[in-house]
Amino acid sequence: MAIRPLDGKFERIGFHTHIRGLGVRNGKAEFMADGMVGQVKAREAAYIVVQMIKKGKMAGRAILLAGPPGTGKTAIALAIAKELGKDVPFISLSGSEIYSTELKKTEILMRAIRRAIGVRIKEIREVIEGEVKKIEYKMSPHPYNPYQQIPESVTITLATDQEERRFSAGTDVAMAFLQQNIREGDIVLIDRETGRTTKLGRSKNAPKSFDIEGEVYIDPPKGPIIKEREFIYTLSLHDLDLSRARRGESVLSLFFGGEREEITNEIRQEVDEIVKKWIEEGRAEIIPGVLFIDEIHMLDIEAFAFLNRALESEMAPIIIFASNRGITKIRGTEIESPHGIPIDFLDRILIISTDPYTEKEIREILKLKIKEENIEIEDDAFEELVKLGVENSLRYSLILLGPLKEIAELNGNDKIKKEDVDRAAKLFLDYRKSAEIVKKYEKLFLV
Numbered sequence: 001m002a003i004r005p006l007d008g009k010f011e012r013i014g015f016h017t018h019i020r021g022l023g024v025r026n027g028k029a030e031f032m033a034d035g036m037v038g039q040v041k042a043r044e045a046a047y048i049v050v051q052m053i054k055k056g057k058m059a060g061r062a063i064l065l066a067g068p069p070g071t072g073k074t075a076i077a078l079a080i081a082k083e084l085g086k087d088v089p090f091i092s093l094s095g096s097e098i099y100s101t102e103l104k105k106t107e108i109l110m111r112a113i114r115r116a117i118g119v120r121i122k123e124i125r126e127v128i129e130g131e132v133k134k135i136e137y138k139m140s141p142h143p144y145n146p147y148q149q150i151p152e153s154v155t156i157t158l159a160t161d162q163e164e165r166r167f168s169a170g171t172d173v174a175m176a177f178l179q180q181n182i183r184e185g186d187i188v189l190i191d192r193e194t195g196r197t198t199k200l201g202r203s204k205n206a207p208k209s210f211d212i213e214g215e216v217y218i219d220p221p222k223g224p225i226i227k228e229r230e231f232i233y234t235l236s237l238h239d240l241d242l243s244r245a246r247r248g249e250s251v252l253s254l255f256f257g258g259e260r261e262e263i264t265n266e267i268r269q270e271v272d273e274i275v276k277k278w279i280e281e282g283r284a285e286i287i288p289g290v291l292f293i294d295e296i297h298m299l300d301i302e303a304f305a306f307l308n309r310a311l312e313s314e315m316a317p318i319i320i321f322a323s324n325r326g327i328t329k330i331r332g333t334e335i336e337s338p339h340g341i342p343i344d345f346l347d348r349i350l351i352i353s354t355d356p357y358t359e360k361e362i363r364e365i366l367k368l369k370i371k372e373e374n375i376e377i378e379d380d381a382f383e384e385l386v387k388l389g390v391e392n393s394l395r396y397s398l399i400l401l402g403p404l405k406e407i408a409e410l411n412g413n414d415k416i417k418k419e420d421v422d423r424a425a426k427l428f429l430d431y432r433k434s435a436e437i438v439k440k441y442e443k444l445f446l447v
């Protein structure tokens with residue numbers, strides 16, 4: 001059982017839902033695998049990085065994905081996270097997001113870093129697990145509404161292949177049974193101390209229930225009913241900071257506090273100490289996740305200094321940057337440098353470059369996207385879209401898919417036709433074309 005309140009947001013996640021991994025086997029990238037197409041060199045480099053991360057050899061280093069817009073930098077960062085495993089936090093931040101009126105930029109970076117570090121916690125708990133043989137509720141009138149009956153307690157008969165026992169429990173468990181609609185033949189797990197009740201599924205031996213969709217049938221439990229079980233769940237350091245910061249506060253602060261909660265350095269230190277103790281006791285394990293920072297040129301010199309220190313710390317995530325700039329000014333200075341990154345920082349960075357896509361790659365990526373979004377398109381319309389991608393950019397033809405659905409609908413076509421693509425291309429411009437036009441008329445705009 002895993003509870004995963006990893007609250008990392010991922011911008012435009014829908015944009016990349018087709019990506020399941022890097023699609024690299026034994027160090028070689030297949031042209032199309034795991035939802036990734038082409039960009040072979042970058043994917044193979046990313047694969048090496050994944051191996052290094054898994055062996056703990058990336059400590060104190062960062063990765064930079066450098067390439068033009070729409071060449072799959074975000075896609076590759078996400079694929080790296082997928083390769084690392086489902087419990088590995090992936091947090092995404094855009095360089096411009098650190099400038100906020102409410103929080104200091106170092107605070108925003110600190111939170112992002114702590115969100116990107118997972119703590120896998122192991123806990124042994126005494127549980128009651130068995131197939132429900134009989135449920136008897138004792139109902140009594142509601143204290144405020146005597147016309148309503150509420151369960152005051154419940155007596156449950158549970159069984160495994162070894163034994164059958166009766167348990168009595170209070171209102172909480174009784175309510176949990178009613179709310180989860182637990183019936184005879186279901187298999188339940190109850191935490192002995194807290195009474196937390198989980199329905200695990202329906203016993204394979206129980207009569208089939210046709211009225212409930214998505215019912216999972218599982219083997220009836222074996223062995224004793226009362227036993228110790230290990231629970232593993234992953235929280236981020238930031239989750240732990242938050243819960244520590246909220247300790248002793250009113251319940252209302254849980255609803256109204258939100259992210260504005262003040263997390264002091266003392267709280268973070270306390271959390272670090274607690275986690276270290278757990279690790280020594282073998283109850284927890286650190287899982288460094290991925291912090292993806294896009295638009296790296298938006299970070300200023302202070303932010304880089306902060307990240308530099310963070311990378312030195314013993315609990316650091318894997319930082320992946322993305323940049324589509326060449327030589328540019330380091331923000332907050334007059335100094336120019338590659339990607340706007342300070343030179344001393346560049347020393348820590350492994351750079352992977354992504355190249356503009358070939359026609360074949362554009363075609364396959366478009367095909368993937370069209371299939372994923374259940375879009376119907378005629379062959380010549382598809383060819384036109386590929387052509388637009390080649391002449392402009394992959395990003396352009398991908399972004400046109402949205403308006404294309406609307407246009408086809410307006411034209412009464414249930415499949416996108418070539419005329420729809422022509423119309424979309426007339427109505428919406430690629431950024432290069434729009435920039436050219438603006439440039440051409442700049443003088444006119446200025447007067």
Ligand SMILES: Nc1ncnc2c1ncn2[C@@H]1O[C@H](COP(=O)(O)OP(=O)(O)O)[C@@H](O)[C@H]1O
Nearest residue numbers: 015016035036037039069070071072073074075
């Ligand atoms: N190699 C690839 N294989 C499959 N899909 C890709 C690939 N490269 C990019 N995409 C898809 O194309 C779109 C643009 O790529 P993205 O990763 O956002 O580019 P960038 O971050 O470099 O601007 C996204 O929907 C992405 O999932």
Ligand SMILES: [Mg+2]
Nearest residue numbers: 073074294322
């Ligand atoms: Mg991107």
